[in-house]
Structures are given as structure tokens and as C-alpha cells.
Amino acid sequence: MGEIDMVKFICAFEPSPGSMAARNKLMVLNAGSSSLKFRLFQLLGPAAAASTGGGSPTSPISSASADTSSTSGGSGGPPAAREAVAAAAGLRSVASGLCERIGDPAGGAVMKAAAHSEWRKAARQEVPMPDHAAALRQVAQFLEQAFFPTFQEEVLGVGHRVVHGGTIGEAVLVDEAAKAAIREASELAPLHNPPNLYCIEAAQQLFPDAPHVAVFDTTFHATMPQEAYTYALPAQLAAEHRIRRYGFHGISYSYLTHEAARRLGKPPDQCNLVLCHLGAGSSMCAVAGGRSIETTMGFTPLEGLMMGTRCGDIDPAILTYLLGKGYSGAELDELMNKQSGFLGLTGSIDVRTVEEGALKGDEECLLALAVYLRRIRKYLGAYLVHLGGQVDAIVFSAGIGENGSMLRELALSGLEWAGISVDRAANDATVRGRSREVQAPGSRVKVFVIPTDEQLEIAEQTLRVVRRHAGQLACAA
């Protein structure tokens, strides 16, 4: 990516007086193919002390106390709710932001403002960002110049979202072996792992003294039973090539499980849920007793639901058929990952545009939405069966799930027989970025809209690994 592009960069922050040069900050990076989300957390008193080895091994998120502003069907906002969860985890957000259109020669960045009731200022910069390393440098420079003069020295650890963990089961310190495993899994998550790894390497240069932790989307699904993760291929071949369902969006699902449990007023291990992470990448997950038992994505993030540019489930024989027609493997990969889904059916990736088209009667848009919804309903039916009809809540999250009220209503229409009904007024009244219950009075199954917070989940998992590492160092000394 040699060309310098204008990239819009926006962030919101609250300066944190008196934090000079103490190692009390955690940086979280969530790199997409052309975007970089970041959040900077300050460690609160006891957690900061724990970061040198004295912390509790239990999940602070799972032990977070219920936040009254986000319960009982109200529109309690995530700023309050999430800050409460973060505080229980010993963390406070002090800055966050998003770089978009990294390396895009066409420019034309889309602006996204991170809003938070406590943040006093917001800033926007248009600066050249040819790649993730440049974006990261820009973030660091901005934070340093504007608020935290010794920012780089204050970072205690850096947490990274990595989509495919390959052979790695749970969050780990990034060392050469971890990087090799992430590199090896790049083939299986071509849209995600390469930018994740690139961002890790850029961040290691920027924060050479801090431990870096890789947090994986695949971890949450490690609890799936064998019959859920086994493909009916020759067993030896599958074992040799480690072909199995891995499942993705697990960082988001872990957060949503704990948030849904908080709203239900039960421990996560007593919750049965159907989680719908509907964004540019879309998937669903059946959660029994707080653990993933099924999910729609598989060996790669291509299987399952239709997505922005990905086809989701197709008959695999279509590929052999097209190979026979002269398409190469690389072309088919590109076709399925980057040219299909909403883009392939309508010419637009953005579901808002597709919805607008559908409302004007555009047949391609109407068909695309119908295909998207049919796939969601097909898996919802399957998951109700897997959960024996005992579902506490259906949760919608991510860009489409949080904002697409029409799609939510259509996805759950006509399911009164299953104890599921949506309150149209509540569903239409959801406010971007705020949690809400939208089931109709009398609906046996609750329906939650919960803004996902991958950054907070990454921070929490990172902190645990950093603590463990510090504890090990202390024992060894």
C-alpha cells in the first residue's frame, strides 16, 4: 500500500490528570482490513495494584454487579452500563476512537463518532494513513500531544483482537510461537488475521516494553460438543489438516453472554441464549448454560449467514462446478469472501442502502433482505431445538443487529407459538449505542438489543493474562 491517503480519524477522550508516567494504562486494538478501533483504559486502584501480580483470578465481568439503569425494559444507556462493567473489571475508559479507510486509494472516509457522556472533548483529524502502522502512530501521536504527554511509557499492556487462533485455545502473550500460529491461521481468515498480525507487529514497535496479548474470536467456541464441530469429511483427512468448526465473533459473544446474564439477573452458567452478531460479518451462536454449543461460522468466517460481502452457506459442489468452468481457487476465494452477500445481490454492502431500496420496492434489495432473513430464521429454528425450547433471551448486536429495527422485527415475526414476540414501539424506539429490551409484554422469551463491546472484553482478558504473567515473573524472581 504505497499510496498516501487522506483518512479521517476521530476520537473522544477525557484527560486523566495526575497519571504521569505511571504504568497504569491498557491499550486495546481491534484491527479490521481497513479500519482500526482503539480504546485506552486506565487501571483503577486495586486492579492497577493487581497488575503486578496480586489480582483475583475470577472474571471481573462475570462478577460485575447489575446496573439498574439497564434493566427492566428501560432504555438504560450503555455509557452508564458499560462504565459500571468496566469499573467492576478495574478499568476506566479514558480514550477511544476509530481510524477508517486505512490504505484506501479512493479516500472518501466514513465518519464515526465515539460518544460518551463523560468525555468532555472530541476531536477529528484528517491525516494520511497508508497502512495500520501509520494509523497506530497517528493514534499514539494524537494521544500524546493532546493529553497524555508520557503516553507510551504509561502503557502497561496492549490487547489485540485476533480473529482466528488456529491451534491456540485462549488469550496468550504474543511471542514468536503465537505470531507463527496466527500467521499460519491467516489462510483460514484471510480478511482478518493478516491485518491483526500486521497491527500486532506495528504495536510491538511502538510499545516495545509492554506485554502484548492476543485475544481470540475462536476461544469462546472451544466448548462446542464434538458433533457440533465435526464436519462429515474423512476423519483422517480432517485430523491431518485440523479441519473442524472453530466459530468466530467469540469476543463479542463472551461480552454479550455476560451482559445478557446481568439483565436476566442470573449467573451466566444458568442462561440459555441465542446470540445474533449481525454486522458486516454476521453470525449466530446458541449458548447453553453460558457456553457456546453451536455457531454458524465454521472452519473460517465464511460459513453460515449471508454477510456484507460473504456468501455464507452454499452447496460446496458449486465450487467444484466453477473450478470445472475455469475459475481458479484464488478467484473463488475472492468471489465468496469479497464479492458475494449483500454486495453480490444488490451492488451495495451497506444494509441501510439495501433497506432504503427495499422500501422503494427495488426487487434486488427485497430479495437480498429476504435471503438474509431466511438464513437467520433457519438457524434460529435450529437453535431453539438445540436448546430444547428453553431460551431465556434472544440477543441482537453489532451494526445491523443494534440499528436495524425493521430486520429485528422481521427476523422474529410470527414466532408467538415459540413464546417469542416483539413490541414494535419498543423495538422502533431503540437508540443507537443503548441497550434495550424489546419483547412484547407476555413474551416468554426476552429479546435484547445489546451494543457489543469487544474492546472491553479484550481489555478484561488482556488484564488477566498480564496479571498471570506478572505473577509468574514474581514467582520466578
Ligand SMILES: Nc1ncnc2c1ncn2[C@@H]1O[C@H](COP(=O)(O)OP(=O)(O)O)[C@@H](O)[C@H]1O
Ligand atoms: N441503521 C442501520 N440499519 C441497518 N443496518 C445498519 C445500520 N447502521 C449500520 N448498519 C450496518 O451495520 C453493518 C456494519 O456493522 P459493524 O458491526 O460495524 O461491522 P464490522 O464491525 O464487522 O465492520 C453495515 O453493513 C451497516 O450497513
Ligand SMILES: CC(=O)OP(=O)(O)O
Ligand atoms: C469474524 C468476523 O467476521 O469478524 P467481523 O465481523 O469483524 O468481520
Ligand SMILES: [Mg+2]
Ligand atoms: Mg466486527
